[in-house]
Amino acid sequence: MHCLIQGATIIDAQSPFHLKQVDIRILNGVIDEIGEQLIARDAQVIPMHGKYVSPGWMDMMAAFGDPGHEYRETMQTGCAAAAAGGFTAIGLLPDTQPAIHSKAEVEYIIHSAAKFPVRVFPYGAVTQERSGKELTEIYDMYASGAIAFTDAPLPVKDAGIMLRSLQYVKPFSGVIINIPNDHRIVGNANVNEGEMSVSLGMYGIPDVLEELMVIRDIKLAEYAGSQVHIGAISSARVLPHIRDAKKRGIQVTVGVAAYQLFYDETVLADYNAHYKVNPPLRTVSDRNALREAVLDGTIDVICSFHQPHENDAKDVEFEYAAFGMASLETAFGAACASIPNMTATMWVEKAAVAPRKILNVPMPVIRVGETAEITLFDMDTTYTCTKEHLVSRSSNNPFPGEILKGKVYGIINKSTIKLNNHGK
Numbered sequence: 001m002h003c004l005i006q007g008a009t010i011i012d013a014q015s016p017f018h019l020k021q022v023d024i025r026i027l028n029g030v031i032d033e034i035g036e037q038l039i040a041r042d043a044q045v046i047p048m049h050g051k052y053v054s055p056g057w058m059d060m061m062a063a064f065g066d067p068g069h070e071y072r073e074t075m076q077t078g079c080a081a082a083a084a085g086g087f088t089a090i091g092l093l094p095d096t097q098p099a100i101h102s103k104a105e106v107e108y109i110i111h112s113a114a115k116f117p118v119r120v121f122p123y124g125a126v127t128q129e130r131s132g133k134e135l136t137e138i139y140d141m142y143a144s145g146a147i148a149f150t151d152a153p154l155p156v157k158d159a160g161i162m163l164r165s166l167q168y169v170k171p172f173s174g175v176i177i178n179i180p181n182d183h184r185i186v187g188n189a190n191v192n193e194g195e196m197s198v199s200l201g202m203y204g205i206p207d208v209l210e211e212l213m214v215i216r217d218i219k220l221a222e223y224a225g226s227q228v229h230i231g232a233i234s235s236a237r238v239l240p241h242i243r244d245a246k247k248r249g250i251q252v253t254v255g256v257a258a259y260q261l262f263y264d265e266t267v268l269a270d271y272n273a274h275y276k277v278n279p280p281l282r283t284v285s286d287r288n289a290l291r292e293a294v295l296d297g298t299i300d301v302i303c304s305f306h307q308p309h310e311n312d313a314k315d316v317e318f319e320y321a322a323f324g325m326a327s328l329e330t331a332f333g334a335a336c337a338s339i340p341n342m343t344a345t346m347w348v349e350k351a352a353v354a355p356r357k358i359l360n361v362p363m364p365v366i367r368v369g370e371t372a373e374i375t376l377f378d379m380d381t382t383y384t385c386t387k388e389h390l391v392s393r394s395s396n397n398p399f400p401g402e403i404l405k406g407k408v409y410g411i412i413n414k415s416t417i418k419l420n421n422h423g424k
């Protein structure tokens with residue numbers, strides 16, 4: 001492997017070439033030379049003048065189907081979708097069959113993903129089969145390679161289990177990831193509670209339930225002196241609590257799915273189940289507040305919250321359709337289109353730096369002698385998303401037809417170059 005990236009601006013605060021336009025030579029997976037007007041020799045030339053390279057992005061919230069639900073997403077198709085979206089690493093949710101709830105499943109994920117160009121870091125389930133009843137052997141999974149613990153996309157509903165899990169991971173500085181989407185109080189609810197739920201004639205999921213679970217998790221993290229990451233928020237109501245917790249030094253971080261920044265509940269008017277997600281799409285006001293929270297630093301991470309589904313899970317009456325959206329390939333374009341004044345440095349912080357910092361994963365550096373783990377992109381290209389942009393095995397991605405902003409040109413990782421030929 002020998003390539004020469006020409007004329008790219010490096011976005012990497014750890015690199016001595018941060019914000020400088022240079023050439024980068026990569027030889028056998030290692031950054032061999034950085035400088036101006038390097039000679040190509042026999043290298044594969046990748047022209048990137050006026051564009052960016054950064055440490056490879058890491059998605060904190062992605063579900064595949066392997067093992068048990070390969071008809072949704074295999075390890076191969078999931079890694080291909082991640083690479084197409086610009087991600088060189090993902091945190092894999094334990095939503096499999098069996099769930100990733102013991103060291104055997106953790107080791108299976110690590111082995112099965114090893115041959116693909118994306119690094120897959122398994123999350124262990126907090127409870128057996130993600131049932132919310134009995135704690136897993138968390139330390140055994142940690143010792144086998146699990147980097148965080150969650151029942152996502154299900155929440156940890158029981159406060160006692162949540163507290164014990166926070167206490168359990170504290171000695172090894174582990175992190176519990178929770179999704180504040182417990183709506184047991186309202187039963188079979190499908191959309192945000194408000195004008196749209198009334199218009200659709202459906203039970204609504206009130207945002208106060210998300211707020212209550214966020215408050216609970218903050219309080220428990222404070223009591224345990226441990227770290228909690230709230231994986232995907234949807235409501236403006238939770239933002240004051242998160243800001244206050246951070247001011248008081250509580251170990252709480254928060255993420256948002258890129259589609260929550262792009263869409264609001266009005267897209268549900270025609271009962272399209274591709275927009276059925278949990279936490280649900282909420283009001284325009286909520287969406288705009290989330291955008292502001294990204295810019296002011298309240299939200300630490302932008303993720304895909306990729307949840308692929310087979311056609312039969314979505315092509316049914318809305319109330320029976322599965323929750324979740326396939327979104328790895330479109331997360332970057334959706335985020336950039338939603339927040340036009342987001343800089344490349346800010347995006348890299350939300351999509352590469354913060355996820356690794358939260359998860360205690362080593363950060364790749366664009367520096368001579370370092371292993372190359374790189375994403376190539378720009379922030380300005382606008383294009384209409386089409387199905388040719390999507391390589392996920394599942395088709396429950398509603399973005400074809402939407403105008404997105406920012407193009408991923410490819411990734412370089414594990415001595416492999418994966419360039420995108422679409423998005424023009």
